[in-house]
Amino acid sequence: MNESFLSSFRAARAPRLTTLRLFLVLVLLDVPLDGVHLVAQQAQTNAASSCARCHAAQAGPQPDTPMGRGMQWPDANPLFKSHPQLSFRKGPYTYTVETKGNQTLYSVTDGTRTISLPIQWSFGKGGQTWLFERDGNLYESMVSYYPSIDGLEITTGDSVLTPQNLDEAVGRKLRKTEPKDCFGCHSTGAVSMGKLDLEKLEPGVTCEHCHAGANAHMVASFQGEAYGTAPPDLKGLSSEDISTFCGQCHRTWEMVVRSNWRGEINVRFQPYRLANSKCFDGTDPRISCIACHDPHKDLVREDSFYDAKCLACHASRDESANLSAHTVAHRDAKPCTVASASCVSCHMPKVKLPNGLMTFHDHEIRIVKPGAPYPD
Amino acid sequence: MGGVKQVLFGDVNFRPKEDARSVVSIKSRPWRVCVLLILAFFAFFTPAWFPKATGQIAPRQNDLIAQASAARMQNDIPRAIELYSRAVQANPKWPDGWWFLGSLQYGTGAYVPARDALSHYIELIPKGGPAFALRGLCEFETGEYTQALGDIQHGISLGAANEARNEQILRYHEALLQTRLGNYTSALKMYSIFAKNGITNPELIAAIGLAGLRMPLLPKDVGMEQQSLVSATGDAAYRFLAGDEASAARAFQELFQRFPTTPNVHFLYGYLLFATDPDAALPEFQQELKIAPANADADVMTAWGLLLHNSGAEALPYAQRAAEQKPALPSAQLVLGRSLMETGDLKEGMLHLERARQIEPNNLEVHLALATAYSKSGRKEDARCERILSLQLSSSKGATPDHP
Numbered sequence: 001m002n003e004s005f006l007s008s009f010r011a012a013r014a015p016r017l018t019t020l021r022l023f024l025v026l027v028l029l030d031v032p033l034d035g036v037h038l039v040a041q042q043a044q045t046n047a048a049s050s051c052a053r054c055h056a057a058q059a060g061p062q063p064d065t066p067m068g069r070g071m072q073w074p075d076a077n078p079l080f081k082s083h084p085q086l087s088f089r090k091g092p093y094t095y096t097v098e099t100k101g102n103q104t105l106y107s108v109t110d111g112t113r114t115i116s117l118p119i120q121w122s123f124g125k126g127g128q129t130w131l132f133e134r135d136g137n138l139y140e141s142m143v144s145y146y147p148s149i150d151g152l153e154i155t156t157g158d159s160v161l162t163p164q165n166l167d168e169a170v171g172r173k174l175r176k177t178e179p180k181d182c183f184g185c186h187s188t189g190a191v192s193m194g195k196l197d198l199e200k201l202e203p204g205v206t207c208e209h210c211h212a213g214a215n216a217h218m219v220a221s222f223q224g225e226a227y228g229t230a231p232p233d234l235k236g237l238s239s240e241d242i243s244t245f246c247g248q249c250h251r252t253w254e255m256v257v258r259s260n261w262r263g264e265i266n267v268r269f270q271p272y273r274l275a276n277s278k279c280f281d282g283t284d285p286r287i288s289c290i291a292c293h294d295p296h297k298d299l300v301r302e303d304s305f306y307d308a309k310c311l312a313c314h315a316s317r318d319e320s321a322n323l324s325a326h327t328v329a330h331r332d333a334k335p336c337t338v339a340s341a342s343c344v345s346c347h348m349p350k351v352k353l354p355n356g357l358m359t360f361h362d363h364e365i366r367i368v369k370p371g372a373p374y375p376d
Numbered sequence: 377m378g379g380v381k382q383v384l385f386g387d388v389n390f391r392p393k394e395d396a397r398s399v400v401s402i403k404s405r406p407w408r409v410c411v412l413l414i415l416a417f418f419a420f421f422t423p424a425w426f427p428k429a430t431g432q433i434a435p436r437q438n439d440l441i442a443q444a445s446a447a448r449m450q451n452d453i454p455r456a457i458e459l460y461s462r463a464v465q466a467n468p469k470w471p472d473g474w475w476f477l478g479s480l481q482y483g484t485g486a487y488v489p490a491r492d493a494l495s496h497y498i499e500l501i502p503k504g505g506p507a508f509a510l511r512g513l514c515e516f517e518t519g520e521y522t523q524a525l526g527d528i529q530h531g532i533s534l535g536a537a538n539e540a541r542n543e544q545i546l547r548y549h550e551a552l553l554q555t556r557l558g559n560y561t562s563a564l565k566m567y568s569i570f571a572k573n574g575i576t577n578p579e580l581i582a583a584i585g586l587a588g589l590r591m592p593l594l595p596k597d598v599g600m601e602q603q604s605l606v607s608a609t610g611d612a613a614y615r616f617l618a619g620d621e622a623s624a625a626r627a628f629q630e631l632f633q634r635f636p637t638t639p640n641v642h643f644l645y646g647y648l649l650f651a652t653d654p655d656a657a658l659p660e661f662q663q664e665l666k667i668a669p670a671n672a673d674a675d676v677m678t679a680w681g682l683l684l685h686n687s688g689a690e691a692l693p694y695a696q697r698a699a700e701q702k703p704a705l706p707s708a709q710l711v712l713g714r715s716l717m718e719t720g721d722l723k724e725g726m727l728h729l730e731r732a733r734q735i736e737p738n739n740l741e742v743h744l745a746l747a748t749a750y751s752k753s754g755r756k757e758d759a760r761c762e763r764i765l766s767l768q769l770s771s772s773k774g775a776t777p778d779h780p
Contacts, residue, residue: 258772278760
């Protein structure tokens with residue numbers, strides 16, 4: 001595998017499309033240019049729908065996936081429409097998230113003083129954390145919305161903070177380079193050559209985010225030059241490279257080890273967990289992020305959906321009847337002696353984050369022994 | 377032994393309420409006494425660290441010991457030294473005698489005999505952390521820098537730095553020695569603890585400047601012509617290490633203007649920026665290479681910065697030059713291995729990573745890279761071994777503060 005090929009994928013987080021070219025695309029797509037904000041909002045959907053003319057199976061459903069909606073403008077955030085008034089109290093501080101018209105205000109009060117700020121960016125589709133600007137600095141909201149409780153709670157990771165005053169209670173001031181990481185993963189085009197430029201961002205993960213050159217390819221295809229301008233095909237990557245690619249946002253194995261993020265909190269970092277699995281093989285396409293998940297579609301939550309993925313390696317003789325000849329020929333791992341269905345329910349158990357508000361399937365595939373501690 | 381503390385602390389000018397923000401001066405006698413007293417305190421009041429003394433004391437020798445003790449209490453140090461010398465000659469297996477002799481000799485500046493006396497003590501009490509630390513301080517004074525560093529570090533590992541002021545003294549000397557021996561980044565890491573705690577004085581600033589400029593000197597050895605460069609560099613770096621990045625940025629810009637062609641100034645700023653803002657650090661390393669094209673460390677850091685940008689092809693020439701200039705530098709082999717991996721030469725990349733592992737077996741970055749390389753090349757079991765090793769090494773260094 002040619003590594004410069006991989007490098008071109010990784011550069012996807014650095015957008016290639018200039019604002020001018022984006023406008024050109026939108027003009028070509030006959031998008032009304034009545035304001036930059038609206039244009040930017042519509043860019044994702046229109047760009048994707050344009051891609052969908054040729055790549056319907058991928059670009060059609062992708063914009064509504066959790067990645068596609070990894071970031072939303074407040075005025076296009078369905079949560080604010082369905083929950084115009086959210087509130088939460090922690091110690092002496094009361095937080096409210098109130099939507100009136102197209103504006104959502106994030107407020108915190110200690111009973112005597114109140115700080116209110118307009119929410120500028122919503123991160124996440126289901127669970128949401130908000131970012132806002134204050135005195136020239138970017139802040140992460142101290143509280144987030146969690147679907148599991150249909151309400152607000154302290155933002156994951158911030159429970160260790162103990163605000164000493166109202167100003168500190170507003171939220172966590174982002175570290176110098178943190179905004180690049182946040183916007184780099186939750187939006188497209190915000191980071192270019194290591195620099196953050198919020199004027200250029202498109203909300204969420206768009207085609208261009210992973211397929212660097214997709215927008216240019218789209219423009220070229222309108223000019224009859226579709227062939228030869230297509231971005232490199234990600235399917236050619238090895239399992240290890242796929243993990244590294246997805247891990248740019250979902251955290252790579254190296255990132256987690258380097259930072260020594262241990263404990264249940266790292267169950268969120270699937271590439272790390274998967275690489276720790278005994279069965280992980282960086283060259284075997286049967287065990288990779290995209291072997292089980294189609295990033296263009298919503299996550300499949302039925303355990304049974306994944307049985308075939310496990311049986312691709314672990315099928316017994318009896319189970320082989322339902323599998324393809326290729327799979328049967330290559331199955332080489334021990335079959336399970338207990339069951340042949342709902343494999344993930346035992347071997348990839350659900351683990352709650354320490355705050356108890358979010359649950360993830362552990363991607364460290366293993367034989368789970370009763371009472372054994374979480375292998376971090 | 378019960379009265380030792382009272383005696384020791386009663387007969388010298390101990391200054392426990394001295395401003396904690398001033399760091400020890402290696403030249404100052406009161407501080408030397410302070411070192412002595414703190415270590416003595418640890419030596420005699422933490423018996424868990426010390427096996428029980430085994431030397432048998434003959435009845436007639438008790439008189440000699442009593443006289444030596446009395447001389448010490450009366451601050452008649454020369455006589456106390458003479459009497460302890462006679463006592464240990466009569467009974468060389470009396471560890472306390474060697475300790476008193478060594479520590480009193482250290483207090484008078486007789487570093488060579490002090491070192492030797494402490495060596496006798498260590499032979500009898502091999503887990504005596506304070507004795508190792510004090511012997512290290514003797515060796516620091518006699519110019520035996522490699523031995524001094526080893527003894528101080530061993531002393532610390534045996535608990536000689538368990539008390540805050542003790543730790544300050546020993547860590548400061550350890551950092552001075554790291555600089556003197558060319559381990560500049562280790563020294564800067566230690567100085568950052570002082571800066572974060574707001575501890576400062578001109579000697580510390582000069583020491584930071586030396587580590588930053590990668591000059592293998594002690595502050596006392598800086599010539600007049602270099603003092604302004606060293607102190608201005610130390611001041612800029614101190615501000616950064618103390619967390620005042622805005623003020624440090626201004627200080628560094630001023631430094632660049634005053635010393636536009638001085639090597640390592642841009643490298644230092646890049647090094648400091650790298651941990652929190654590698655994008656901002658990269659131009660500093662590149663500027664350093666314009667001033668000092670043979671700076672292999674700047675080549676390494678430039679390559680590393682480019683690798684973080686997923687620019688393996690751009691990183692490769694820097695990495696190759698670093699490895700050519702300093703083939704024994706593990707980080708040079710590491711970035712070369714990484715760059716080769718990123719540009720498609722996995723096999724050659726692994727060879728350089730394995731070379732880096734051979735030079736520095738406990739380098740986490742090398743094991744991380746090898747785990748990925750083995751995994752990509754289908755060496756599943758080797759990859760797994762490297763992953764396990766990496767996890768062990770990472771556990772030993774603790775979590776980073778920016779937990780997600």
